[in-house]
Amino acid sequence: xxxxxxxxxxxxxxxxxxxxxxxVAYGGRGSGKTFTFAKMLAIKGYMLAEEGxxxxxxxxxxxxxxxxxxxxxxxxxxxxSEAWLxxxxxxxxxxxxxxxxxxxxxxxxxxxxxxxxxxxxxxLIAWVDEAETVSDIAWKKLLPTVxxxxxxxxxxxxxxxxxxxxxxxxxxxxxxxxxxAVEINWQDNPWFPDVLNLxxxxxxxxxxxxxxxxxxxxxxxxxxxxxxFRGKYRIDNFEIDDSFGDPLHGLDFGFANDPTAAVRLYIxxxxxxxxxxxxxxxxxxxxxxxxxxxxxPDIEKYTVRADSARPESISYLKRHGLPRITGVQKGKGSVExxxxxxxxxxxxxxHSSCKEVANExxxxxxxxDKRTEDILPVPVxxxxxxxxxxxxxxxxxxxxxxxxxxTVRRR
Numbered sequence: 001x002x003x004x005x006x007x008x009x010x011x012x013x014x015x016x017x018x019x020x021x022x023x024v025a026y027g028g029r030g031s032g033k034t035f036t037f038a039k040m041l042a043i044k045g046y047m048l049a050e051e052g053x054x055x056x057x058x059x060x061x062x063x064x065x066x067x068x069x070x071x072x073x074x075x076x077x078x079x080x081s082e083a084w085l086x087x088x089x090x091x092x093x094x095x096x097x098x099x100x101x102x103x104x105x106x107x108x109x110x111x112x113x114x115x116x117x118x119x120x121x122x123x124l125i126a127w128v129d130e131a132e133t134v135s136d137i138a139w140k141k142l143l144p145t146v147x148x149x150x151x152x153x154x155x156x157x158x159x160x161x162x163x164x165x166x167x168x169x170x171x172x173x174x175x176x177x178x179x180x181a182v183e184i185n186w187q188d189n190p191w192f193p194d195v196l197n198l199x200x201x202x203x204x205x206x207x208x209x210x211x212x213x214x215x216x217x218x219x220x221x222x223x224x225x226x227x228x229f230r231g232k233y234r235i236d237n238f239e240i241d242d243s244f245g246d247p248l249h250g251l252d253f254g255f256a257n258d259p260t261a262a263v264r265l266y267i268x269x270x271x272x273x274x275x276x277x278x279x280x281x282x283x284x285x286x287x288x289x290x291x292x293x294x295x296x297p298d299i300e301k302y303t304v305r306a307d308s309a310r311p312e313s314i315s316y317l318k319r320h321g322l323p324r325i326t327g328v329q330k331g332k333g334s335v336e337x338x339x340x341x342x343x344x345x346x347x348x349x350x351h352s353s354c355k356e357v358a359n360e361x362x363x364x365x366x367x368x369d370k371r372t373e374d375i376l377p378v379p380v381x382x383x384x385x386x387x388x389x390x391x392x393x394x395x396x397x398x399x400x401x402x403x404x405x406x407t408v409r410r411r
Contacts, residue, residue, distance in 0.1 A: 003084060005043065007036045010188040014180050015040050022179030024155045024170045027218035030186035030196050033156045034129060038071060039078035041127055041154070042085050045103040048124060049088075054102040055122035055148060062110050062133045070107035071129050072096070110138045117145060124151050131157040136165035162220045185218045204352060209235050210362050226365040226375045228339060233348040233361045240275055244268050247275070249299055250393030251292070251306040251325070252385050253313055254283060261385040262292045263357065264299065265393050272345045272394075277354040277386060285313055289321025300324070305392040328392045335379060338391030341398050357386045 007015065011033065014023045025033045045057050059071040075096055079085045090099050097104040103124075108117050110128070117123075126146045128134060146153055155170050163172075170181055186192050186200060203212050208231065213219035244266040254260035260283040264276035278295035293299055300322055306314055308327030317325050342348065350358050363383040367376040 003082070005039075007040070008032045008184060008189050008191075010182055010184040011036050014182055017180070019150050020152065020179055022153050022155070022170065022175050022181070024175070024179065024181035025184050026157050026159050026171060026181070027184040027188075028158060028186060028214075028216040030189060030192055030200065030216065031184040031218075032189040032191065033184050034071075034074055035078060037127055037129065037154060037156050038074040039081065041125065042075060042078050042082075042089070044125060045098060045105070046085060046088055049098040049100055049102040052102070053124065055124040056104055056106050058117065058123050058126040058146075059105060059107050060110050060117070060126060060128045060142070061130050062135075062138070070109075071127070072105075072107055074129075075105060110134055110142065117142065122148055124148055125154060126152075127154040127156070129156050131155045131166045131170075132160045132164060134166050136169075139165060139169055158214075159218055160214065160221045183218055186216055204235055205237070206234075209233065209350075209358055213362060226368050227362070228364045228366060228379060229343070229348065229361045232343055232345075233350055233358075235352050235358055236349050237352050238273065238275075238349060240266060240273075244273065247302060248393040248397070249296070249302050249304040250389035250391070251304050251322075252388040252392065253307055253310045254279075254281060254385070257281065259283070259356070259385050260288060261356070261389045262296060262299070262304070263354075263386055263389045263393060264296050265390060267345075267397065270346045272342065272348045272390075274348065274350045274354050274357050274390070276351070277357050279356055279386065285316055286320075289317055293321065305395055307388070307392065328395045335391070336377070337398065338388075338394065339379065341394060342387075342390065354386075357390075360384060360386050 008031070010031075011025060014020075014025055015036075025031075025037070027033065041057055041059070048055070059075065061070065076091055079089050079091060079096070088098060090097050095104070106123075110117070123146045126142065128142075143153060155166065157166055159167060159171070161167065170179075175181060186196075200216050203215060207215070210219075210221070210227070210230070212235070214221040245268065248265040248267070249262065250265070251262045252260070259279040259281045261279040262277065263274055266273040266275060276296045278292045280291065283291055289300070302324060304322050304325040305328045306317075306325055308314070308329055311327060314325055314327050348361065350361065352358075360383045364387055365380050365383075367378045367380055368374070369376055
């Protein structure tokens with residue numbers, strides 16, 4: 001029998017090979033990975049039974065106190081989605097097996113049922129869903145239990161902690177020819193539903209950006225107290241009107257591995273708004289003005305404040321496309337003063353189109369003492385190029401620190 005199976009294209013390399021010891025997918029919510037793994041496991045069960053092989057397909061999670069907390073409903077839903085699978089399996093309230101009796105599904109929690117799992121005979125495939133929290137001890141006990149010829153380990157999870165046992169074993173390590181691991185997120189799901197996209201957009205607007213990235217974009221969860229702007233910013237699709245006043249502009253020059261970064265800002269009611277960004281690694285000075293003007297409309301009509309350490313670049317751009325560019329004097333403590341000033345706003349609102357700015361606000365951090373884990377009052381010199389541009393843009397406003405709330409008014 002031949003059947004056409006549709007799965008997200010990102011997952012085709014995971015399931016196309018006839019045999020891999022490890023098949024792994026990780027990423028955020030809405031990617032379709034759980035349903036795809038459930039469906040492919042049901043298909044594998046069909047194929048194994050048709051080959052005359054008998055054994056168990058184990059569906060495991062770290063925590064499972066009852067079948068209601070297992071992957072059973074996902075497997076049932078996957079079987080129902082294909083008429084030929086629905087006809088091939090016998091599905092009861094508490095069991096799933098092929099009608100010829102060769103293949104059965106088992107469901108177990110790894111935290112409290114490892115010993116019972118070890119006693120199960122002939123595990124042909126073990127699929128561990130929601131695998132992020134599985135401990136190293138659990139993996140060490142589970143993997144040798146799956147020891148039938150050509151047996152496989154499947155793993156799907158939403159990343160949370162960089163360096164977790166699952167992360168190290170399946171993402172950080174080279175699986176070689178024995179395995180394949182891919183990242184998949186909501187953008188990679190051709191059937192991402194509109195109702196779920198509404199939830200995603202609501203989370204993008206209302207949640208701290210680092211939480212949004214973790215839930216939807218497959219990032220590690222960032223909850224470190226060392227994050228400089230933690231709790232001070234949010235992402236929104238705001239629109240600029242006359243009440244925002246005139247914009248401010250800043251430019252940080254790039255180097256070999258750092259982006260040239262430009263921003264447009266507005267200040268309204270003691271809130272800082274970042275409406276536009278333009279940046280690129282390896283941007284030639286000859287191309288800088290045109291590149292920025294294409295992404296920040298009419299920027300050439302306004303003062304652009306840039307790093308005074310590059311006077312030759314400022315002079316060139318003044319003659320080639322940015323006539324009102326000027327240098328900002330930097331002194332001792334200017335970085336820390338700029339950070340404090342940005343933090344003095346009630347909040348920073350970053351337009352959803354400014355993804356690089358948002359990424360820096362999420363990752364810009366203070367140094368941490370490796371011995372004591374104390375947070376030091378020294379910023380790490382990384383993820384700060386757009387933030388530097390913001391500091392330069394704010395330089396004339398910082399001189400007016402006495403005002404607690406203000407708007408830059410139109411002339």
